[in-house]
Amino acid sequence: MAEKKQVEAITGRDEDFARWYTDIVKKAELIEYTSVKGCMVIRPYGYAIWENIQRILDAAFKATGHENVNMPMFIPESLLQKEKDHVAGFAPEVAWVTQGGSEKLEERLCIRPTSETLFCEHYANIIHSYRDLPKLYNQWVSVVRWEKTTRPFLRSREFLWQEGHTIHATAEEAVAETERMLDVYADFCEQSLAMPVIRGRKTDSDKFAGAEATYAIEALMHDGKALQAGTSHYFGDGFARAFDIQYTNRENVKTYPFQTSWGVTTRLIGAIIMTHGDDNGLVLPPAVAPVQAVIIPVAQHKPGVLERCGELRAALAKDFRVKLDDSDNSAGWKYAEYEMKGVPVRIELGPRDIEAGQCVLALRHNGEKRTVPLETVSASLAQALEDVRSGMYAAALANREARTYDCATVGEILSTLEARGDGFVRAPWCGDEACEDEVKEKTGVSSRCIPFGETLAPGSRCVCCGKEAKHLVYWGKAY
Amino acid sequence: MAEKKQVEAITGRDEDFARWYTDIVKKAELIEYTSVKGCMVIRPYGYAIWENIQRILDAAFKATGHENVNMPMFIPESLLQKEKDHVAGFAPEVAWVTQGGSEKLEERLCIRPTSETLFCEHYANIIHSYRDLPKLYNQWVSVVRWEKTTRPFLRSREFLWQEGHTIHATAEEAVAETERMLDVYADFCEQSLAMPVIRGRKTDSDKFAGAEATYAIEALMHDGKALQAGTSHYFGDGFARAFDIQYTNRENVKTYPFQTSWGVTTRLIGAIIMTHGDDNGLVLPPAVAPVQAVIIPVAQHKPGVLERCGELRAALAKDFRVKLDDSDNSAGWKYAEYEMKGVPVRIELGPRDIEAGQCVLALRHNGEKRTVPLETVSASLAQALEDVRSGMYAAALANREARTYDCATVGEILSTLEARGDGFVRAPWCGDEACEDEVKEKTGVSSRCIPFGETLAPGSRCVCCGKEAKHLVYWGKAY
Numbered sequence: 001m002a003e004k005k006q007v008e009a010i011t012g013r014d015e016d017f018a019r020w021y022t023d024i025v026k027k028a029e030l031i032e033y034t035s036v037k038g039c040m041v042i043r044p045y046g047y048a049i050w051e052n053i054q055r056i057l058d059a060a061f062k063a064t065g066h067e068n069v070n071m072p073m074f075i076p077e078s079l080l081q082k083e084k085d086h087v088a089g090f091a092p093e094v095a096w097v098t099q100g101g102s103e104k105l106e107e108r109l110c111i112r113p114t115s116e117t118l119f120c121e122h123y124a125n126i127i128h129s130y131r132d133l134p135k136l137y138n139q140w141v142s143v144v145r146w147e148k149t150t151r152p153f154l155r156s157r158e159f160l161w162q163e164g165h166t167i168h169a170t171a172e173e174a175v176a177e178t179e180r181m182l183d184v185y186a187d188f189c190e191q192s193l194a195m196p197v198i199r200g201r202k203t204d205s206d207k208f209a210g211a212e213a214t215y216a217i218e219a220l221m222h223d224g225k226a227l228q229a230g231t232s233h234y235f236g237d238g239f240a241r242a243f244d245i246q247y248t249n250r251e252n253v254k255t256y257p258f259q260t261s262w263g264v265t266t267r268l269i270g271a272i273i274m275t276h277g278d279d280n281g282l283v284l285p286p287a288v289a290p291v292q293a294v295i296i297p298v299a300q301h302k303p304g305v306l307e308r309c310g311e312l313r314a315a316l317a318k319d320f321r322v323k324l325d326d327s328d329n330s331a332g333w334k335y336a337e338y339e340m341k342g343v344p345v346r347i348e349l350g351p352r353d354i355e356a357g358q359c360v361l362a363l364r365h366n367g368e369k370r371t372v373p374l375e376t377v378s379a380s381l382a383q384a385l386e387d388v389r390s391g392m393y394a395a396a397l398a399n400r401e402a403r404t405y406d407c408a409t410v411g412e413i414l415s416t417l418e419a420r421g422d423g424f425v426r427a428p429w430c431g432d433e434a435c436e437d438e439v440k441e442k443t444g445v446s447s448r449c450i451p452f453g454e455t456l457a458p459g460s461r462c463v464c465c466g467k468e469a470k471h472l473v474y475w476g477k478a479y
Numbered sequence: 480m481a482e483k484k485q486v487e488a489i490t491g492r493d494e495d496f497a498r499w500y501t502d503i504v505k506k507a508e509l510i511e512y513t514s515v516k517g518c519m520v521i522r523p524y525g526y527a528i529w530e531n532i533q534r535i536l537d538a539a540f541k542a543t544g545h546e547n548v549n550m551p552m553f554i555p556e557s558l559l560q561k562e563k564d565h566v567a568g569f570a571p572e573v574a575w576v577t578q579g580g581s582e583k584l585e586e587r588l589c590i591r592p593t594s595e596t597l598f599c600e601h602y603a604n605i606i607h608s609y610r611d612l613p614k615l616y617n618q619w620v621s622v623v624r625w626e627k628t629t630r631p632f633l634r635s636r637e638f639l640w641q642e643g644h645t646i647h648a649t650a651e652e653a654v655a656e657t658e659r660m661l662d663v664y665a666d667f668c669e670q671s672l673a674m675p676v677i678r679g680r681k682t683d684s685d686k687f688a689g690a691e692a693t694y695a696i697e698a699l700m701h702d703g704k705a706l707q708a709g710t711s712h713y714f715g716d717g718f719a720r721a722f723d724i725q726y727t728n729r730e731n732v733k734t735y736p737f738q739t740s741w742g743v744t745t746r747l748i749g750a751i752i753m754t755h756g757d758d759n760g761l762v763l764p765p766a767v768a769p770v771q772a773v774i775i776p777v778a779q780h781k782p783g784v785l786e787r788c789g790e791l792r793a794a795l796a797k798d799f800r801v802k803l804d805d806s807d808n809s810a811g812w813k814y815a816e817y818e819m820k821g822v823p824v825r826i827e828l829g830p831r832d833i834e835a836g837q838c839v840l841a842l843r844h845n846g847e848k849r850t851v852p853l854e855t856v857s858a859s860l861a862q863a864l865e866d867v868r869s870g871m872y873a874a875a876l877a878n879r880e881a882r883t884y885d886c887a888t889v890g891e892i893l894s895t896l897e898a899r900g901d902g903f904v905r906a907p908w909c910g911d912e913a914c915e916d917e918v919k920e921k922t923g924v925s926s927r928c929i930p931f932g933e934t935l936a937p938g939s940r941c942v943c944c945g946k947e948a949k950h951l952v953y954w955g956k957a958y
Binding site for chain 1 (some may be wrong): 636
């Protein structure tokens with residue numbers, strides 16, 4: 001009964017995707033609202049997902065030579081204003097501190113919406129010679145953007161992220177860094193989050209404020225809407241010029257260096273929910289699941305059952321994040337609870353299993369059950385987790401492929417979306433911002449990115465004006 | 480020459496302790512100042528120390544059943560005001576956000592100086608039944624306190640910390656938690672930071688705002704000044720009453736639960752510097768040193784030297800944080816550089832060592848050199864690091880013992896400090912706040928704590944008024 005009740009408490013995914021989403025973030029105990037709009041408590045189960053994301057990405061950053069630092073959260077107004085595109089992009093949405101203790105501040109301080117300006121001030125202090133380059137920095141912090149419309153993980157006024165900031169002697173090195181970190185993000189999303197992504201470049205209208213080029217990874221959610229999952233920016237020497245960062249090169253000439261920045265946020269947790277979740281709740285990729293396997297004793301009052309389950313937990317805990325639920329809730333309640341929480345594998349162990357020297361592995365993402373020998377359960381679980389990962393990836397990819405539409409005209413975009421629902425629209429574009437705007441206005445899809453590794457068919461015409469196309473573009477309705 | 484120059488660049492420790500300290504934080508590249516007073520950049524080498532502190536403490540918190548969460552940084556003014564002692568203690572030193580984007584806020588938000596009020600709001604939302612207790616939470620975040628006088632790590636307007644927050648069904652459980660976490664801190668300081676601490680209770684005048692009791696660990700710095708290294712607070716049910724947090728107990732009666740909080744900060748890095756540093760720079764405890772051993776090739780242009788050093792690095796990297804400096808700086812420059820950075824062990828390896836199948840381990844804290852066989856260098860290094868740790872601890876303890884003075888009268892305090900320099904004064908106290916104030920006013924030392932495990936001699940008299948003493952108190956000049 002408890003099982004039934006709990007499952008009923010979530011809105012159906014296809015009935016109302018937005019309500020289904022907020023039901024999950026609450027019922028899976030990922031977040032709780034606070035009295036400050038757009039600011040949430042990330043609860044232990046949600047934060048443990050973020051800790052796993054951090055652990056994997058942080059190792060990848062360090063493996064590519066990056067070091068962690070910590071910058072202040074405050075940016076003086078005059079510092080924010082040094083790079084004109086940057087301030088224009090961010091000033092309208094920052095929170096301002098005007099008072100410290102009983103003292104009114106002489107200059108307002110904004111809470112960082114991003115930290116380029118702080119890193120630039122620091123670079124100017126510490127970079128003097130070519131020997132000081134490159135600097136490959138990252139920080140794990142929270143940032144604040146005063147959004148009008150907010151949704152847990154997807155758009156909040158304060159959110160957690162990492163921001164990488166690097167500075168290089170040459171443009172080539174900086175461009176290579178921008179590309180490398182996009183690949184680190186893409187590999188992480190595909191391998192650890194089982195979420196396929198399109199790698200590409202943003203059109204000029206959608207670049208980061210102050211960037212020469214913004215690269216992004218774009219994922220398609222189950223409902224056919226697009227989600228920008230990570231960005232990597234190439235700045236050229238624009239920030240260096242604005243902040244007067246110069247170094248003496250090998251020829252003893254004062255030179256401006258080149259910069260990048262890149263970031264992913266707690267939004268990735270929203271992406272996981274909307275890529276993999278189903279009517280029973282969350283479905284977590286094994287690499288970031290706080291609990292990878294939960295052991296549920298069957299007929300746990302029978303002699304020896306709890307003891308054997310405890311032994312199994314201890315044996316598996318060496319290699320996996322495993323939990324034994326020996327509470328007095330019914331097995332049915334437990335099944336529903338850990339389905340809601342998206343635990344990748346449920347291990348059922350009862351008296352008959354013990355007698356037969358086996359247990360049952362139930363896979364969360366597709367309901368498959370496998371009876372495996374207890375003797376080799378560790379190997380079976382490792383295999384099951386890998387199968388879960390690849391199965392989740394395949395399902396997400398199949399959804400994206402089924403929802404990627406090649407269109408040649410604005411009319412075709414409209415009729416395709418009407419007939420087949422939201423998705424990625426793949427269509428040529430002439431490069432003119434007016435056409436980009438017109439597509440968005442008429443169809444609701446905006447340019448997501450110009451994909452890497454996909455080329456325009458010869459003779460392609462702009463989906464909007466019909467003139468010669470310059471780029472293939474993925475369009476979509478964006479979160 | 481470079482060696483000479485670099486060492487000369489630091490002020491002598493006994494010449495001007497305060498300048499010596501700021502020289503080290505800059506020259507060891509722990510921090511850089513920013514244009515916002517009291518806010519600093521924690522540079523990679525400094526941040527790596529903090530990451531090691533975090534890693535060890537986080538594991539200790541999780542081993543004692545705590546879970547990490549993340550609260551917003553903003554506290555609405557009305558929420559901060561709910562507990563009267565708490566707001567009185569913190570409101571005078573918070574930073575206020577009054578504007579979000581272009582909109583003037585209807586209610587000011589302060590940036591958390593600490594998060595009791597946020598946790599209380601959250602508890603009130605999620606705690607309903609005895610089954611929901613206890614909650615054992617922690618978060619790693621930064622907080623802001625608008626200090627007038629600031630010093631890197633010791634007192635800054637923004638600083639990094641962890642704050643544990645727990646809530647329990649009974650007062651006994653909460654008191655036990657408060658004590659347990661003080662022990663976790665003390666063990667960490669003594670074992671991982673090689674820093675002896677006094678565990679004790681704060682007098683009422685020095686309690687955390689809103690606490691029933693504050694426990695603290697107090698360490699003595701090299702200059703004889705005291706540093707509060709961590710605190711653990713017992714709140715009773717005061718916050719629960721102020722925030723109307725109630726749960727239904729097993730007897731189905733609405734009941735107020737009991738709370739604690741506890742924290743340590745980046746101040747610990749300041750404590751490490753001032754406990755262990757010397758005239759050559761930083762001296763880092765092996766457990767938190769970003770580099771535990773640095774390999775310096777001797778005569779590195781000779782054939783085979785760099786190759787053998789590389790092999791050594793690879794072999795040691797499995798078990799230690801080890802670095803090979805194969806730059807073309809001189810060996811002397813490198814010695815001075817890694818002494819400045821406090822690397823616990825330097826490994827020297829040259830052609831003659833290679834021929835003899837040995838290398839030299841030089842211990843940073845006491846200059847000792849050990850010639851050891853290359854074959855068993857890993858075991859020798861492990862032993863050396865443990866000897867460094869225990870040697871550093873013993874030296875710090877000897878300094879504290881030499882600077883702990885038992886005094887019976889205010890006059891004796893004055894003459895002892897005059898004759899022997901700053902240190903801990905151990906003296907009986909009657910428990911009257913007027914005497915506490917008078918001691919501070921007349922001698923400059925304030926009460927640090929009432930130590931656990933040390934008892935008052937029978938018939939002891941208050942150091943100030945001469946009446947019967949109630950407590951033994953450690954007094955000191957505090958950072």
